[in-house]
Amino acid sequence: MSQKKPEKLIDENDVRFDGRKLNEMRTVKIEVGILGNADGSAYIEQGKNKILAALYGPREIHPKHQALPDRAALRCRYHMAPFSVQERKSPAPSRREQELSKVIRESLEPSIFTEYYPRTAIDLFIEVLQADGGTRCAGITAASVALADAGIPMRDLVSACAAGKVEGRLVVDLSDMEDKGGEADMPVAYMPNLNAVTLLQMDGMLTGEEFEQVLNLALEGCKQVNQLQREALKAKYEAAKEKGKEEEAEEEAAE
Amino acid sequence: MSSIMAAKVRQKRIAQLIARGKRLDGREPTDYREIQLESGLIERAEGSARVRLGKTEVLVGTKIEVGEPFLDTPNEGVLTVNAELVPLASPTFEPGPPDENSVELARVVDRGIRESKAIVLEDLCVEPGKKVFIVFVDVYVLNHDGNLIDASALAALAALVNTKMFNYEVKEGEIKIKPGYKPLPIRNYPVAVTFAKIGDKLIVDPWLEEEHVMDARLTLAAEKDGKICAMQKGGYGYFTAQEILEASKIAQQKAVELRKLVVKE
Numbered sequence: 001m002s003q004k005k006p007e008k009l010i011d012e013n014d015v016r017f018d019g020r021k022l023n024e025m026r027t028v029k030i031e032v033g034i035l036g037n038a039d040g041s042a043y044i045e046q047g048k049n050k051i052l053a054a055l056y057g058p059r060e061i062h063p064k065h066q067a068l069p070d071r072a073a074l075r076c077r078y079h080m081a082p083f084s085v086q087e088r089k090s091p092a093p094s095r096r097e098q099e100l101s102k103v104i105r106e107s108l109e110p111s112i113f114t115e116y117y118p119r120t121a122i123d124l125f126i127e128v129l130q131a132d133g134g135t136r137c138a139g140i141t142a143a144s145v146a147l148a149d150a151g152i153p154m155r156d157l158v159s160a161c162a163a164g165k166v167e168g169r170l171v172v173d174l175s176d177m178e179d180k181g182g183e184a185d186m187p188v189a190y191m192p193n194l195n196a197v198t199l200l201q202m203d204g205m206l207t208g209e210e211f212e213q214v215l216n217l218a219l220e221g222c223k224q225v226n227q228l229q230r231e232a233l234k235a236k237y238e239a240a241k242e243k244g245k246e247e248e249a250e251e252e253a254a255e
Numbered sequence: 256m257s258s259i260m261a262a263k264v265r266q267k268r269i270a271q272l273i274a275r276g277k278r279l280d281g282r283e284p285t286d287y288r289e290i291q292l293e294s295g296l297i298e299r300a301e302g303s304a305r306v307r308l309g310k311t312e313v314l315v316g317t318k319i320e321v322g323e324p325f326l327d328t329p330n331e332g333v334l335t336v337n338a339e340l341v342p343l344a345s346p347t348f349e350p351g352p353p354d355e356n357s358v359e360l361a362r363v364v365d366r367g368i369r370e371s372k373a374i375v376l377e378d379l380c381v382e383p384g385k386k387v388f389i390v391f392v393d394v395y396v397l398n399h400d401g402n403l404i405d406a407s408a409l410a411a412l413a414a415l416v417n418t419k420m421f422n423y424e425v426k427e428g429e430i431k432i433k434p435g436y437k438p439l440p441i442r443n444y445p446v447a448v449t450f451a452k453i454g455d456k457l458i459v460d461p462w463l464e465e466e467h468v469m470d471a472r473l474t475l476a477a478e479k480d481g482k483i484c485a486m487q488k489g490g491y492g493y494f495t496a497q498e499i500l501e502a503s504k505i506a507q508q509k510a511v512e513l514r515k516l517v518v519k520e
């Protein structure tokens with residue numbers, strides 16, 4: 001439902017309209033392996049964002065002419081549900097969605113050993129169920145976890161976070177209202193262990209000095225996201241381990 | 256085809272040279288190719304410009320029509336940027352609906368113009384919420400020899416500067432066209448500067464064969480006061496934070512040079 005825009009997005013004490021500090025991210029919740037059919041999947045909630053990512057493959061590629069002789073073809077579809085935004089969004093892919101599908105694919109490909117699976121397809125689907133700013137970053141974060149969940153060999157997890165400028169102040173992880181009412185938004189995706197920035201976009205205006213500060217804010221955010229991704233992946237396997245132990249105990253008891 | 260798809264040997268040569276800070280065509284890492292700019296060659300268009308960047312050639316035409324504003328900006332005119340990778344421009348371009356490359360090209364050009372608030376869109380409102388002018392910027396790639404983004408952004412800016420609006424008056428809610436023209440209201444001059452990363456080196460204005468070798472691409476748009484107003488990374492490689500900061504500094508300098516081609520002070 002609609003939110004009313006407050007008079008000021010950030011008050012005189014540097015508190016943002018949703019109660020966050022300037023360098024504070026929204027609450028992030030990541031769940032791993034929640035879709036039955038997919039080879040890997042993840043669900044992320046970041047503030048009011050609710051996004052699903054599913055991975056199929058490596059699998060046979062159709063149409064065949066898309067096959068690459070030396071590596072797997074990573075294909076990516078970023079899509080928003082018609083009910084995910086205030087005004088209904090037509091389900092046909094918009095130009096924005098086409099561009100985001102491309103940059104998301106290019107942000108994840110450096111992390112994958114695609115050369116292990118020549119002539120196959122790795123298909124990634126990102127569905128935004130509810131959008132509240134920063135969906136491309138949250139989508140990348142979830143997608144990278146889904147790739148790991150599918151057991152695809154990877155160089156590092158890709159963690160994404162935006163930073164920007166709102167009412168003259170530099171902030172991390174902009175919500176939709178801050179993005180629209182703010183001066184600049186810079187989404188970044190990052191592989192922390194390789195110091196590699198794999199997605200970098202910006203709109204809005206920043207001086208050279210602000211540019212550097214915003215980039216660093218976003219990278220700090222990415223590092224925090226990386227921790228959460230790791231914890232989410234661990235949690236899935238720890239849960240499986242616990243379950244295995246319980247079953248073993250039950251079997252022993254039955255004997 | 257052999258001249259288009261750089262042979263593997265040649266690709267290796269390009270990469271080896273760049274590792275030593277040299278380029279196959281003799282340019283320095285931060286040199287642009289020769290740029291030629293011509294404005295106003297399409298009389299039917301409200302504005303037009305052609306940029307030749309080495310052998311890359313882009314034609315941009317603008318048209319102005321009357322239409323409805325967006326709901327969230329009822330008092331502003333509308334900017335629409337579209338890009339066509341015309342099949343005559345390259346053996347790799349095919350007819351059909353815009354693919355992701357042309358969508359990305361259009362959106363990166365759009366972002367620079369929009370975020371620097373280059374066009375005074377408030378002046379293009381006829382009747383708030385009902386009637387505004389729509390500025391169509393159509394990017395037409397005529398020959399693809401690399402770095403379409405910079406050539407297109409420069410041609411788009413030149414075409415906007417060249418755009419003339421008809422005089423009009425509003426009578427009973429209808430627009431009556433009057434004789435004479437005035438320039439489109441422009442307040443900022445964004446310029447895009449694109450880098451290619453090859454190995455661990457950055458070069459500006461990659462031509463086609465360098466694009467075949469590059470790991471990743473980074474475009475920064477700078478506005479007239481030197482602020483950075485748009486950015487886009489492309490390609491399957493990555494950049495380090497240090498490389499991004501280095502690129503932002505070079506882009507700010509290069510943008511000043513490029514802007515002089517369009518805006519004579």
